[in-house]
Amino acid sequence: MPRAIAFEASSAPMAQAAAERLRALHGTVPPERAEVIVALGGDGFMLQTLHATMMLGVPVYGMNRGTIGFLMNEYSEEDLPARIDAAEEEVINPLVMTATSIDGRVHEALAINEVALLRAGPQAAKLAIHVDGRMRLAELVCDGALVATPAGSTAYNYSAHGPILPIGAEVLALTAMAAFRPRRWRGALLPKSCTVRIEVLEPEKRPVMADADSRQSVRDVATVEIRSKTSVRHRLLFDPGHGLEERLTREQFV
Numbered sequence: 001m002p003r004a005i006a007f008e009a010s011s012a013p014m015a016q017a018a019a020e021r022l023r024a025l026h027g028t029v030p031p032e033r034a035e036v037i038v039a040l041g042g043d044g045f046m047l048q049t050l051h052a053t054m055m056l057g058v059p060v061y062g063m064n065r066g067t068i069g070f071l072m073n074e075y076s077e078e079d080l081p082a083r084i085d086a087a088e089e090e091v092i093n094p095l096v097m098t099a100t101s102i103d104g105r106v107h108e109a110l111a112i113n114e115v116a117l118l119r120a121g122p123q124a125a126k127l128a129i130h131v132d133g134r135m136r137l138a139e140l141v142c143d144g145a146l147v148a149t150p151a152g153s154t155a156y157n158y159s160a161h162g163p164i165l166p167i168g169a170e171v172l173a174l175t176a177m178a179a180f181r182p183r184r185w186r187g188a189l190l191p192k193s194c195t196v197r198i199e200v201l202e203p204e205k206r207p208v209m210a211d212a213d214s215r216q217s218v219r220d221v222a223t224v225e226i227r228s229k230t231s232v233r234h235r236l237l238f239d240p241g242h243g244l245e246e247r248l249t250r251e252q253f254v
Helices: 013-026 043-053 080-086 244-251
Strands: 005-009 036-041 060-064 088-092 095-101 106-111 114-119 125-131 134-142 144-148 171-177 188-191 195-201 208-212 216-218 221-228 234-238
Touching: 005 013, 005 043, 013 036, 013 080, 036 043, 036 080, 043 060, 088 244, 095 114, 095 208, 095 216, 106 208, 106 216, 114 125, 114 221, 125 144, 134 144, 134 171, 208 221
Parallel strands: 005 036, 036 060, 060 234
Antiparallel strands: 088 234, 095 106, 095 221, 114 144, 114 208, 125 134, 125 195, 144 171, 171 188, 195 221, 208 216
């Protein structure tokens, strides 16, 4: 049973009220001293918590006090220490985005769900896609494209009609948004070990922004390199039988 729990909550009143009650019941410690972190909010707050605590190596147990809770467990104040003790751990690796803007500046960010390139002007983006140094698509005309992890495959990727990936799959999803040419291109499944390099064609005429988990954005990009960062391990805790594997499978039959 964890001896030290850090309770972190989103700014939503419902999450703040839950955190106040749970701290009164169980006490709390700063995340740096915790053996487990309990995140109270929705999926957006879970991503925020994972990014903020990734250097601590501490598992995170989420309870849904937000709108969407795909990464969260059901909220309950009863038997919380026992639930945490019985929880199953899932480990996910983020993507690292290295974006070079047209003025030559280099920006790096981590993304747990996806790295997305989005048109930032009135005209469609034109992108060239390279995988492991080899040109795979010389010109993709679209509203944007993204590379998603299995954990993120039910988020933005799914909304863009990308595939849902099993959490243990050693693959990434490359998905186009509103592809105009090639009109029938449906995206690709790529090895997790690969490096994807996306070149923006005509970047001044057709500006593109790059975005990591909707948290860090870079405008006027010229190239974006995306790869899995296996040295970073995010540890998520789920109630038995309700882990990411089950959730990903269930999502496909809704």
